[in-house]
Amino acid sequence: MSKKRIKKGWFILTPIILAAILAYYFFMPVVEVVYTGNGREIVNKENLKGRHLYSLNTERLRESILKDRRIENVKLFRLPWGMVVIHTCLRTPVAVYIERGEKYGVDRNGVVFQWEGIDTLPEIRGNKNYINLAVSLIRILKDVDKVYITEDGPVTRSKGYRILWGRANYRDKVRKAELLIRSGLPSGEFDLRFGDLIIYREEVNGGKG
Helix, strand or coil, X not given: CCHHHHHHHHHHHHHHHHHHHHHHHHCCECCEEEEECCCCCCCCCCCCCCCEHHHCCHHHHHHHHCCCCCEEEEEEEEECCCEXXXXXXXXXXXXXXXXXXXXXXXXXCCCEECCCCCCCCXXXXXCHHHHXXXXXXXXXXXXXXXXXXXXXEEEEEECCEEEECCCCCHHHHHHHHHHHHHCCCCXXXXXXXXXXXXXXXXXXXXXXX
């Protein structure tokens, strides 16, 4: 067989082989689904086996998994031999939100979600619309155990003092609050809602003066 005929044969066969490979991969069914990450135990395991690997609507699948608010992030990988890898990451609670006696986890972004085993975390009560303010304060204050949240900002108690934190500049206010507490003033209330103006109200006969 001449070289010219061999070249001609490969010229004809190459596109056929390529078309067969593409068709194989395009119609490749899902043969295995692998779940990884710390959310693999709770993710809703949809039956994907047998579906066409490359026609899977990965965005719809991702949105479906993220309906569970305990899951923070999802990554999906399609491998050419028919495997789908679904990697899920759970939210990490930094506080507990208590509503009508029920306890929920709260992550660093203020997202509220169902969770168990969070009794050792700081508690947040009050207006859920401003929960981000409470989370911001907790991440700076560290040693707080209870926060009540209002539309004017978080309210806490520490060493006999009630502290109204306002809605911003918590890092600077924490330093000020520490100095005020160490000053030895009688138990009362520090109102830090008004910028550089600090209002102190002394408790008188069980109430504020």
